[in-house]
Amino acid sequence: MLSFPIYLDNNATTPMDPRVLEAMLPFFNSKFGNAASRNHSFGWTAEEAVDYAREQVANLINASSKEIIFTSGATESDNLAVKGVFEMYAQKGNHIITVNTEHKAILDSCKHIEKMGGEVTYLEPNEDGLIDIENLEAAITPKTILISIMYGNNEIGVVQPIEEISAIARKHNILFHTDATQAVGKIPVDVMAQNIDLMSFTAHKMYGPKGVGALYVRRKSPRVKVTSQIDGGGHERGMRSGTLNVPGIVGFGKACEICMNEMDEEAKRLSAMRDRLESELLKIEEAYVNGNVEHRLPHVANISFKHVEGEGLMMGIKDLAVSSGSACTSASLEPSYVLKNLGLDDDLAHSSLRFGLGRFTTDEEIDFAIGHVRTAVEKLRDMSPLWEMYKEGIDLTTVEWQEH
């Protein structure tokens, strides 16, 4: 039995796995202690639970538990990585390299750095979303202290060549941070083998709770430090103060453990479903995939349906919860900056839908989604003047539009 609406927006957030919720519940009531309380059993119980979760989180990425700094989520982790490195390594330099398709948590942190006198290079990816390693190396200056490049993109799912990037960083003695929010728990991520120095990730994208994330901070070769952005009791090795979110951390740990055990099978299942969804939708005339399809997260598909506007399309597929690259709701009417920065024309960016499959997505739901999207695209094309003009053979780029 299908229940509506069908959730296909797992890049925005994932539902909690019931096993995660079960692990968390005692820490809301009977085991409510503060993990920093050293002198009674309430505190010890909480501390033990946090230690155990820290191991679970570390294991998933092949780190040591001492290298895990718990935060409120990936946005805070990104802020801590960029601003924390900028402050800590001010003596060494002030230049950061990133990419213009990063999440706003990175881009806006970099803008902040620029206001503080830092310099930032924003690399432009190729049309398929991948960065060019030669461009990366060419951007390095003697003052470069950090390269921050996302692992898997949230909008198109493109996975960057992490080993090649970290090799360049090592070669030039520069720290490498990656925002791996969409990748951890979905594909194998190994901070040791991949020479990652700092890494942001979060629980709610991997079937854990919202409000808890982590920053991996390497302790050996090199030993990395970041200046804390939240000061107080000196928690988390002095890098992030604040009473630990014990239930959240317990849930995060459990979520990581489940991903560790089930990731391989889940990735296979999701990529098969995603490929089926995608190949069926590409049978629709003038439909295009955005981003590289070979180096991609297993659960993501971003497709543009030409001459149909994304927000209008979403209204037509009200039984599906997906996301669109069109931003008609904002005053600026600017479509997705990620798609635009791939060099996609605005009209294609406005015509895009992002499908994010997840642990609880079923084949039956995918079947329904395929038919539902197809019907809606046809309906909207019937009322689209652009589709009519396209069908008449009019080159839309030669039309003089009356922009508003």
Next chain:
Amino acid sequence: MAYSEKVIDHYNNPRNIGTLDKEEKNVGTGLVGAPECGDVMRLQIQVNEENGIIEDAKFKTFGCGSAIASSSLATEWLKGKTINEAMEIDNMDIVEELALPPVKIHCSVLAEDAIKTAINDYRTKQGLEEIA
């Protein structure tokens, strides 16, 4: 963002989708907006040349639900009106009727522009001056 019931009704049952022959002397066409902005409206009117009454109106719109509803509503309102009456349609009337939120006011502005552009296209064809 939640859409009003009227927007949803126009989206699900759009009135007067279609195309009139833009070469006809008594047909006025207004094509406004741009694909890059995510909104393109084409509104057409067919006018009785003897009494100046709009006999038929058709639209096609590329855009969000509010843009589709604004143009659908516009065609409903246009039918049976004289050219002069049609010039009086104000975008805020559309905003009110469809209960559009502030971020969607531009959809109604676009619809008003489409009406005026269609009327002026008709007037030009008739050898009349454009009216602002």
